Amino acid sequence: MSIYLEPQNLRLEVAPDGTLRAQIEGERCAIRVEVLRAFPISNENQNLILRDGAGKELGILRNFEGIETPQRQLLQDALENRYFLPKIHKINAIYERFGSAVWDIETDRGATSITTKALHEAIYEITPSRFMLRDTEENRYEIPDVNALDEASRARFLGKV
Amino acid sequence: MPDSSPSLDSPYLKPLPAAVSAELLKIGVDGDAVLQLQTDLDSNGQFGERFLVATPEKLVVVSNNGSAKIERETPLADIAKIESRGLAGASSLEIRLKTREGEKNIEILRGTGSKARELSHLATQIEHLRQHGEVPDERDDSKWKRRECPKCGRPLPWETTVCSFCVDRLGALKRLYGYLLPYKWLALLSLLLNIGSVALSFVPLLATKTLVDKVFPPAVQTGADAALIASQNGASRLLLAQIVGVILLSMVASSIADTIRGRVAAYLGSAVLHDIRAQLYTHLQRLSVSYYDKREVGAVMSRVQNDVGALQNFLLDTAESTIISTLTILCVITILLWNSPFLGFLVLLPVPLVVIGTQHYWRGLRKLWQRVWHQNSSLGARLADALGGVRVVRAFGAEDREVGRFVSRSASLRDATMGVETKAAAFYPIMGFIMGLGMPIVWGFGGNMVLRGELMFGTLILFTGSLGRLYAPIQQLTRQVNAVTRSMTAAERVFEVLDTEPEVVEAAQSVSIERIEGRVEFQNVSFGYEKHRPVLKEVDLVVEPGEMIGLVGHSGAGKSTLINLLLRFYDVTEGALLIDGIDIRDIKRSDLREQIGVVLQESYLFHGTIYDNISYGRPNASPAEVMEAAKAAFAHDFIINFADGYDTLVGERGTRLSGGERQRIAIARAILHNPRILILDEATASVDTQTESAIQSALHNLVKGRTTFAIAHRLSTLRNADRLVVVEGGRVVESGTHDELLAKRGSFWKLVQAQQAMNEIVAIGG
Numbered sequence: 001m002s003i004y005l006e007p008q009n010l011r012l013e014v015a016p017d018g019t020l021r022a023q024i025e026g027e028r029c030a031i032r033v034e035v036l037r038a039f040p041i042s043n044e045n046q047n048l049i050l051r052d053g054a055g056k057e058l059g060i061l062r063n064f065e066g067i068e069t070p071q072r073q074l075l076q077d078a079l080e081n082r083y084f085l086p087k088i089h090k091i092n093a094i095y096e097r098f099g100s101a102v103w104d105i106e107t108d109r110g111a112t113s114i115t116t117k118a119l120h121e122a123i124y125e126i127t128p129s130r131f132m133l134r135d136t137e138e139n140r141y142e143i144p145d146v147n148a149l150d151e152a153s154r155a156r157f158l159g160k161v
Numbered sequence: 162m163p164d165s166s167p168s169l170d171s172p173y174l175k176p177l178p179a180a181v182s183a184e185l186l187k188i189g190v191d192g193d194a195v196l197q198l199q200t201d202l203d204s205n206g207q208f209g210e211r212f213l214v215a216t217p218e219k220l221v222v223v224s225n226n227g228s229a230k231i232e233r234e235t236p237l238a239d240i241a242k243i244e245s246r247g248l249a250g251a252s253s254l255e256i257r258l259k260t261r262e263g264e265k266n267i268e269i270l271r272g273t274g275s276k277a278r279e280l281s282h283l284a285t286q287i288e289h290l291r292q293h294g295e296v297p298d299e300r301d302d303s304k305w306k307r308r309e310c311p312k313c314g315r316p317l318p319w320e321t322t323v324c325s326f327c328v329d330r331l332g333a334l335k336r337l338y339g340y341l342l343p344y345k346w347l348a349l350l351s352l353l354l355n356i357g358s359v360a361l362s363f364v365p366l367l368a369t370k371t372l373v374d375k376v377f378p379p380a381v382q383t384g385a386d387a388a389l390i391a392s393q394n395g396a397s398r399l400l401l402a403q404i405v406g407v408i409l410l411s412m413v414a415s416s417i418a419d420t421i422r423g424r425v426a427a428y429l430g431s432a433v434l435h436d437i438r439a440q441l442y443t444h445l446q447r448l449s450v451s452y453y454d455k456r457e458v459g460a461v462m463s464r465v466q467n468d469v470g471a472l473q474n475f476l477l478d479t480a481e482s483t484i485i486s487t488l489t490i491l492c493v494i495t496i497l498l499w500n501s502p503f504l505g506f507l508v509l510l511p512v513p514l515v516v517i518g519t520q521h522y523w524r525g526l527r528k529l530w531q532r533v534w535h536q537n538s539s540l541g542a543r544l545a546d547a548l549g550g551v552r553v554v555r556a557f558g559a560e561d562r563e564v565g566r567f568v569s570r571s572a573s574l575r576d577a578t579m580g581v582e583t584k585a586a587a588f589y590p591i592m593g594f595i596m597g598l599g600m601p602i603v604w605g606f607g608g609n610m611v612l613r614g615e616l617m618f619g620t621l622i623l624f625t626g627s628l629g630r631l632y633a634p635i636q637q638l639t640r641q642v643n644a645v646t647r648s649m650t651a652a653e654r655v656f657e658v659l660d661t662e663p664e665v666v667e668a669a670q671s672v673s674i675e676r677i678e679g680r681v682e683f684q685n686v687s688f689g690y691e692k693h694r695p696v697l698k699e700v701d702l703v704v705e706p707g708e709m710i711g712l713v714g715h716s717g718a719g720k721s722t723l724i725n726l727l728l729r730f731y732d733v734t735e736g737a738l739l740i741d742g743i744d745i746r747d748i749k750r751s752d753l754r755e756q757i758g759v760v761l762q763e764s765y766l767f768h769g770t771i772y773d774n775i776s777y778g779r780p781n782a783s784p785a786e787v788m789e790a791a792k793a794a795f796a797h798d799f800i801i802n803f804a805d806g807y808d809t810l811v812g813e814r815g816t817r818l819s820g821g822e823r824q825r826i827a828i829a830r831a832i833l834h835n836p837r838i839l840i841l842d843e844a845t846a847s848v849d850t851q852t853e854s855a856i857q858s859a860l861h862n863l864v865k866g867r868t869t870f871a872i873a874h875r876l877s878t879l880r881n882a883d884r885l886v887v888v889e890g891g892r893v894v895e896s897g898t899h900d901e902l903l904a905k906r907g908s909f910w911k912l913v914q915a916q917q918a919m920n921e922i923v924a925i926g927g
Binding site: 002003004036037038039040041042043046047049051055057060062 | 770772784788789
């Protein structure tokens with residue numbers, strides 16, 4: 001038996017209480033459904049796990065294929081709601097003092113200023129061009145592609161790596 | 162057959178001393194001996210020569226101390242059993258002799274620790290001879306036969322092929338040179354640049370001589386009338402400009418050469434070092450597990466890091482500065498002797514003093530430095546120990562004692578450091594004085610020669626200038642002798658690792674098994690990690706494909722050793738271990754490893770994501786396969802609960818997982834690996850009972866359809882086993898189902914009783 005759900009057997013809708021309801025054809029109906037990513041970093045749009053409110057797994061969606069647009073939007077909203085990982089697209093400045101660094105950044109979730117400590121621990125390399133930043137409050141920020149940053153931002157960042 | 166030796170054409174039978182052979186001939190042992198051994202202790206336990214010779218009919222012991230004497234002649238038929246016994250520092254061979262009054266134990270041979278292996282092996286051989294009338298056919302004699310160094314003939318220590326007497330320092334240097342060969346053109350370039358750069362550095366000095374002699378003739382020096390000088394010196398001005406130009410040019414060329422030289426040297430040193438490091442690491446991964454048993458992981462790591470680091474110093478620094486110092490000294494000496502042999506000779510007079518003094522001093526200082534290092538590390542160890550055990554120290558109120566110990570070590574360190582500094586303080590002024598002697602010599606003798614017109618003034622300037630370039634390199638070179646020695650020692654240690662042969666080797670014609678069925682057979686297996694201390698004794702066990710075997714017994718009984726043999730971390734000493742009817746030593750190693758899976762008590766997770774760790778045994782597994790394995794291991798749900806899911810980093814510096822979580826990831830790893838034979842070594846020992854039941858269900862999924870060996874201390878863990886095997890003192894003493902063994906009221910029953918009693922105590926205490 002496959003661990004995957006067949007997309008045509010799945011129906012998603014918003015319940016009156018605003019949570020997600022999932023109907024798996026011929027099997028069951030689940031309320032307060034949560035959508036989780038099995039591989040949030042390496043492959044965020046594949047292997048999506050659907051769980052009911054009690055934490056019991058309904059099944060795994062291979063990807064968004066075969067799912068109609070309104071339902072796909074529901075899935076994406078749920079994921080968007082659960083996963084908060086700002087993607088940095090601009091670094092305006094990095095000030096270093098006393099071993100900490102203050103980053104003035106712009107992300108897809110807006111502009112902010114973050115503080116990191118000990119740069120070699122704060123910056124984690126996922127691939128040679130993809131990086132993760134962890135600030136002193138344990139929040140994380142992603143640089144999806146260093147080469148896609150503008151010239152000045154890239155120079156600022158690579159000067160710290 | 163000549164009477165000098167009763168030897169057969171067997172490689173194990175070396176010629177006996179003539180006197181011993183003669184005695185043997187008297188009792189009719191002539192050419193029919195099949196086994197023999199020379200030992201090094203006599204019947205009184207004193208050092209002495211004794212021989213045991215066995216024929217298919219009898220055992221003969223001959224002592225040979227001064228004269229040969231037959232000590233014992235026993236027909237094999239009279240022997241009930243022959244056994245070797247490990248004593249403390251020695252070992253002996255005992256027979257159980259059948260006499261009319263019954264059986265009697267008699268010691269017939271004794272040897273020091275260096276004979277222990279041979280004695281134990283001899284015992285099994287004679288036992289075989291006694292029972293079957295012939296010597297067993299041995300496939301591997303390296304386990305007990307002592308090898309000799311091919312160079313010096315001394316017996317090699319066990320487990321190594323490196324003779325500690327025969328490593329020569331120059332050999333290490335030659336081997337390092339071998340690593341340079343792939344870069345030979347660069348190395349040549351580096352050498353040429355070195356020569357060029359040293360030569361160029363002398364240009365300004367030589368130019369000064371010309372300057373003084375040709376441009377500023379004595380008239381200038383004695384302060385003749387300025388107008389007169391100016392009118393005469395048109396040609397001199399041109400020469401001056403030329404010389405200054407040459408000096409400038411040589412400086413520019415020298416800087417360029419130095420830059421290139423530095424880059425070439427850095428590239429060369431790093432490249433060679435990288436080659437050595439890569440080779441060393443590759444070799445370390447190839448070495449048998451037994452290599453790591455005998456050494457601490459820390460020591461091996463230090464060898465990779467420190468010794469290679471010492472080599473780095475040598476390759477990047479010492480080697481080059483040695484070449485430069487040597488070249489500089491040669492240049493200075495040539496210049497001095499060329500310009501004035503007599504004065505040159507005088508200037509060189511203090512050189513032997515400098516060499517001898519420096520060498521003597523450094524030898525003494527090195528001893529003192531070693532003392533400082535030793536004191537320093539012992540202080541560090543003390544500190545780590547006391548701080549690491551700080552709770553124990555407080556609990557026993559031993560703070561003052563610990564402080565006292567620390568202070569006394571610190572005082573030793575203070576004294577050692579003072580010793581070094583005192584010696585160093587005296588050395589430099591004395592050396593400075595000796596080296597300074599060159600200057601008065603040059604000015605005194607040289608000045609007189611100039612005044613007598615025997616020496617050009619410029620040559621005198623050249624001498625004073627050269628002096629500074631002479632003594633410093635000599636001193637440096639003398640000191641570098643030690644640095645070079647140290648580097649060579651490091652090189653030797655690295656090479657020693659590289660020269661160590663893996664003990665468990667792939668058979669020349671290994672058999673490939675694509676799919677192991679899972680039939681495992683221990684045939685009369687004996688094995689010991691150390692010479693002469695068998696951990697497993699004559700184990701016979703047949704396991705059918707798909708069967709789950711629970712191994713039980715006290716700790717140290719030999720359960721884990723059985724597993725180690727099955728994984729082929731070690732090879733059996735005697736007997737054979739068959740998988741699907743094929744000797745494990747003949748099975749292709751990669752086939753074996755691919756089809757045997759292990760879950761250990763403390764599963765090691767590598768630094769990386771959970772996905773990486775589960776797919777470690779099958780790096781190309783798809784996400785679906787990994788998730789399926791994780792589901793079977795009851796790990797999927799907790800993994801999904803992590804914010805990063807399967808991308809969560811674990812291992813060192815990663816997310817902290819509980820013991821149960823780690824175990825379940827390890828089980829998922831084993832499930833994905835899909836082995837035909839599965840080993841569970843205390844897989845649930847380190848988790849609490851509740852987690853254990855989750856893991857038990859995971860394991861239940863895992864053992865289906867595979868031959869499984871499970872070791873567990875908690876006997877309740879093994880209730881799913883098809884058969885329980887009780888190991889005691891290295892032997893299999895009972896085997897059967899749980900109920901059969903309980904009904905038997907034997908060893909297993911006692912173990913169960915003990916554990917129940919224990920549980921009751923815990924219940925009362927808790």
